Amino acid sequence: MKPFIDHIALRVSNLDQAIAFYTDVLKFDFNFRTLDEEHHEAFAYLQMEGGKLELLQKLDANNRPMTYERPPVAPPFCPHLALGCADLDELVVDLKKRAVPLIEGPLIIPGEVKWLYLADPDHNIIEFVQWLKKS
Known part of the structure; x- marks a missing residue:
């Protein structure tokens, strides 16, 4: 069996804002979104030719959005x-x-x-x- 890349996941601070950016600006297709109360995560799956993108927002113990400190934008721009x-x-x-x-x-x-x-x-x-x- 040869494995294949299924999706990449990115952490976001605001799931609605992220979905809008990736679908409106970058032209991803929206698949679905859901709330995982047990693991305190909200996530959405988007897709374009070649693979899927998971957008994940961490939630607190009451399933409300947590504060997310954005990483710096600096070379070498990885990941x-x-x-x-x-x-x-x-x-x-x-x-x-x-x-x-x-x-x-x-x-x-x-x-x-x-x-x-x-x-x-x-x-x-x-x-x-x-x-x-x-x-």
Whole structure:
């Protein structure tokens, strides 16, 4: 049996805000959301071609949102969620229209790859990559 990547999970401070960012701005499809009272977590699953994304919000003993200290946004921008795109320049135009700030890039290795970094509202790092060589 060969394993496969099922999903990646990101911690968020506000599940509604995170769902809106990932579906409206990054174009993920919404699957479902639920509350796990036993483990004091609220989470949602989103999906796009290639895999799923779990957004997880920790709750206190009364199942109310806990304070979440966002991590710093700093190089080397790891860990990060990397998403592919066919045209990074077109993506940059779209992100600017949506007032989504880039934290670095676009960067390029000529003939190989172009990429950029941005952060979600909770400082989870997202990298967009356009591979220039055809495999």
